Amino acid sequence: MSDLRAQAEDWLAQDPDPDTRAELRAILDAGDERALAARFGSRLEFGTAGLRGELGAGPNRMNRVTVMRAAAGLAARLPRGGRVIIGFDARHGSRRFADDTAAVLGGAGLRPEVFAEPVPTPVLARFVRAHADVVAGVMVTASHNPPRDNGYKVYWADGSQIVPPLDAEISAAIDAVGRVDELPLAGSWTVHRDTGDYVDAVSSLRLGDPGDLSIVYTPMHGVGRDVLLEVFERAGFPAPAVVPEQADPDPDFPTVAFPNPEEPGALDRALAFAGALPGGRRADLVIANDPDADRCAVAVPADGGWRVLTGDELGGLLAEHVLRHTSGDDRLVATTIVSSSLLRSIAAKHGVRFAETLTGFKWIMKAGGPPMGSGESSRHGRPARLVFGYEEAIGYSVGDDRGVPVNDKDGIGAALAAAALAAAARRDGRTLLDLLDDQAREHGLHATSQLSIRVQDLSLITSALGRLRAEPPARLGGRAVERFDDLSQGVDGLPPTDGVRFRLAGNARVVVRPSGTEPKLKCYLEVVHPVDDDIAKVRARAAADLDALRADLSAALR
Missing domain, CATH: 3.40.120.10 (Alpha-D-Glucose-1,6-Bisphosphate, subunit A, domain 3)
Incomplete structure (x- = not known):
């Protein structure tokens, strides 16, 4: 001492x-x-x-x-x-x-x-x-x-x-x-x-026409409000109504226990405000940024309440929207090894290139360079043009035929794209939930979830991963483990990273890794079901499968 x-x-x-x-x-x-x-x-x-x-x-x-x-x-x-x-x-x-x-x-x-x-x-x-x-x-x-x-x-x-x-x-x-x-x-x-470089680039994204949507927005006591409102105005979109209690920057984040739109309860004030607008109206869309506005969350009306889309759900919808508004076989879409495998299927449908990278936007932004991992970032010697990248942790980089305007995740650009997507769906008499069902019918239901274990002692994360490497479970969630990957050794041409991956029978997957920003062990779960029945029943089966995976993984990590 x-x-x-x-x-x-x-x-x-x-x-x-x-x-x-x-x-x-x-x-x-x-x-x-x-x-x-x-x-x-x-x-x-x-x-x-x-x-x-x-x-x-x-x-x-x-x-x-x-x-x-x-x-x-x-x-x-x-x-x-x-x-x-x-x-x-x-x-x-x-x-x-x-x-x-x-x-x-x-x-x-x-x-x-x-x-x-x-x-x-x-x-x-x-x-x-x-x-x-x-x-x-x-x-x-x-x-x-x-x-x-x-x-x-x-x-x-x-x-x-x-x-x-x-x-x-x-x-x-x-x-x-x-x-x-x-x-x-x-x-x-x-x-x-001057913030004009950013406002000019993002407000000019060619992703469809504005609609007459009623949008509620929260910057979650962060710094996104003024720039987002300027971007929406310049792009010709109606100004969102900002949640009053969360409108101004406040480093103490007094109205949220944890200033992350992914956290349970973080959107409660925004949803309450959206459900009781002046004149008894209810908003059509709720958009939230995290405090530095590089992440974006979206909620939509559902069954008299609200449904917050997962990062993977919004990622799949935005990918389809971008690909409908762009052209060229040099287009590239990219995501990470912990995000849904749905994007690979979407890319194949549209005949564009796909790349899967390590976790983090720093890797997604490199996907347009030399080939990496299991993707197709370049072929026939032609450079790829990244038009969309996302990670399941509500991070998105949205582009158009000129590529992406920001080489990092961009919560304000994603908010504008989500508004354009919702407006287009409404013109067709559809909702974002309808579009999710359409994707599931075409590509199979890709259901994802997480298990996060917060620790005080970081050595507990190291020891838990060590146990999984030393004695990988033979079954998880009632499914046989068909392949075990120690990501620290580098797999599928990807650089080494701390984590493990399980490929399971019946088209399921589990990835376990330490969080890069918080003292957490994070587990990413995915099951894929063909939709050959009532979609509500398929969703219920998938939810049960995810629960079973979560229970077995929790036991394995004790």
Whole structure:
């Protein structure tokens, strides 16, 4: 423990933040060894998702020292004189972290620019891609994490998140950084005030005509509202009604227990508002973004209440919509190994290319390059044109015949596409639920679900995966395991990743992996049923199958 105290004293001596200095001094004075070990016993790892963690003092927390070290490591990997754009959301500390990043990058001989106000993550990603002289971008955000967290995402010159080995190179450069109070710092930098690159690109998506839908929208106390309303107006769509209590950015997210539209209860206020609009009307569509607006959730009226579409359901519907509004056999659609296999079938129907990637949008955005995994990202020597990519965790990149406008997931572009899709369905006398049934009849019902196990001790995730690798179950959910893949060894031409996959008899699949952003073990379940009977009965059978898989997997992971 004396070594941890020495590390803490060294940290105190260089920390420029009076709040974290006071926190750490109180821990030292109280002799709180557990709190000290939690902050100095390990450190936040800089990986392909950058940094993300709880705010506080020490290398295992997000704070100004951690951010300045990350900026110095990034600067070491960038060409001197390069232009770097920095965005930030409305979370606690985000603006300060953005300014610290600019000071360090400027002191290292780069040309930093910081957005004047909080912006959605896809705005930052689009700016990097749209300007040829921008060598990198930084987004200070923890996306949908709890209020106590913050994070740090790095984008390379193509506007997509970094992938190996670049993340390891930056991490090594961070490790080589000395004391932050000895870093040269710039006293000023350019302030950027224009979101026009993004608004122009997304509002001009050619995905159908606006309708007369009544739409309710929640930014979930995040930064998406103003940009989304501008995009809808520029695209000619009616302005959504914004949930009043969740309209303004608030880093404490006071009306939701967890600011993630996927979480149970997160949409309750939006659904209540949508069910009681002025004049006794009810909305036709509910759209939610997460706090940095890179994810999108959709709910529709159903049986007197509301049905929230899963990420896979909306992904399949948006894919068909995009492919109906685009042309060319060079089109590519891409998804991840944990998302529904439905997209492969949709791609085959439309005669377009398909790619399956590792989890995360950083990989989806690379799918248009050299062939990877089990996809067909290029053939006959012709480059693929990515028009749609999605992951089951409500992340979508929606494009048109010009390709995708943002090289990352984009919750505002997805919201616009969902509105266009719903308007087109209504003109045909259909609903999104009708379209889901149509897809199931044509491609089979691809039913998906998840099992998430949140832990306090990350070693529990490692040990659970170790048990599955050492003794894979022979049956899950009453189905024989026909194939077991240890994803850490690399399968189907994909790079190695931590996780395992089970292929089951009767066209079912299970993937187990650690979350990349939260202390969770995540299990992804899929069963596929042909629809040769009443579709409600098929859905009930599929739900029972998923329940059986979930029960067996829970037992196997104990």
